[in-house]
Each structure stands twice: as structure tokens, then as C-alpha cells.
Amino acid sequence: MAKTLPTAVVRSAQEIGADFAAWRKILGLTAAQVADRADVTRDTLRKLETGDSTVGFHVVLRVARALGVLDSFTSAVDPLDTDLGRARAGQLDRKRVR
Template sequence: MKNSAPGATASIEEAVGTAIKEQRLRLGLTIAQVSDQASISRGMFSKIENGQTSAGMETLTRIALALGVSMSSLFSKYDVAPTKAQHIKKGRGMEVVRRGTKSGHTYHLLAYDQGPVKLFEPFLITMDDDSERYPTFQHPGTELLYMLEGKIEYRCGQDTYLLEPGDSLTFQGEVPHGPEKMIKFPIKYLCFIVYPRGVE
């Protein structure tokens, strides 16, 4: 829901849209040029730029690449001073979609990196059904999972690990990984991805 009162803090969607528009105009690009480069419809790009809709992580990544900036820079207009703590209220973390995920699989981004280089991404991941085939992920950096609720078998390379509340699992992101088998719902865990220096 947007804030329309004078002096109100911009929503995440509005802040991201503002950062996208400013960078697009700075480069002298049209909506058509950026949307085509990012492989999304012009109508959807316009809604994102105007803060009228949320965009998934994969969509924001494509937009950032089209604009030649890091994805974290798209959050630079969000009202969080870089020298102060970020306080994300319950349920207010930006909901994002990772490539291949569908319904019953929710990711909430718990912090928005304000620097020019992406250093880390913390997610709260919730799964409440087993109706889809779960994808395999690969990315730079190191990933740590911390189980909060439920029970899951998680694959990392050729091995699978049974994760229950209180368990953690740490591995290199380049190793193919992802959920293997849902055992007890609801499933909820924290995921922290720490990127090597220099990853945009």
C-alpha cells in the first residue's frame, strides 16, 4: 500500500521505481529500450517504474543489468540511512521470486543492501505445500540456512541433509543446491547469502 500523505515515507515499490527511472533518464534510454533489453513487457516495466507493482528478484536483476547497475543500487532511494540500522517490521520484508519458484514458496528479503556492491542477502523462506518441483540454484558466495520450523531434506551437490528446527547448513553457492523433499509442513527457514567482494 502506498503512502500518499505529504512527507510520508515512500514504499519499497515507489523507492525502487524512482531509482530505476532516475538511472534510465540519466542514460537517456526510453522505457521501450530498457524493457526490451530486460525481456519484460513495456506495460509491466512502466508499472514497476511508477511504483505500482512489486517486481521479483529475477526481474529486478534483469532491469539492473539493462541499466548497467547492481541490483542493490535499485534500493538506494529506500528511506534507510546507510549509517543507521535497518528495521524491517514483521511481514514488511519485500516479497521476491527466485527463478523457478511458484506458489507455496515464499521468499521475503529481510534487508536492503545500500552500498554500490552487493555484500549479502538475508531471506525468510516459507513453504506450505509440495505441489511443485523444486528448482536447483547456483550463485557466487557462501550460503547459510537456519531451520526455524518444519522438516526438509535439502540437497547440496551429491549429498542430502535432513534439516529440523535449530539445524544449520553452510555451503558454497556455486555447488548446485535446493530443496529435495518436504517432510513436515509448514516449513520455515532463514537463508543468508554472503557474496565475495566485487560481485555486482
């Protein structure tokens, strides 16, 4: 029996998918072009853009790269890009290399 995902996770998957679709449209790219550049099927891209949370994480990263937003996507979760993360950087095994 599959577990139900928390509402916040479902909502975030839908928002991220909609944002990727918006980037695709802003860049003037077709779904076929983005799918080809990301090396995923058109159906997989559609699932991602509609917020299907079963899409693999590697697909999210491939599509972000194809849209030119991978660096921004990666930076969004970098703890060293926050005041709290920088204040507690000593708890990390890595140091900022940017």
C-alpha cells in the first residue's frame, strides 16, 4: 500500500512543475525541444510539468539543466547561501567553494 504524500509536498511538486513549464514558455521552447535536451520522453516532461511526484529526481535535474536554471535550482538549497547556514558552517563537512 502506497503512502499518501503530505499536502505540502504535493503542492510543491505542482508549483515546481508549473515553474518549469513557465520557464519553457518564457524561453520559447516547445515541450519536445526541452524533452530532447533533457534526454527524457515528452510524457515524462508532461508528468513533471503537471506536478507528478513520481518523476525521478534525476529528471528534475535534467530538465532544470535543459532550461538553464540548474545553477539557480542548486543554489536555492545551499545552506551556505543563508545567514543561518554560514553561521553554522562549522557543522558541515564541506566549505564554500564558490
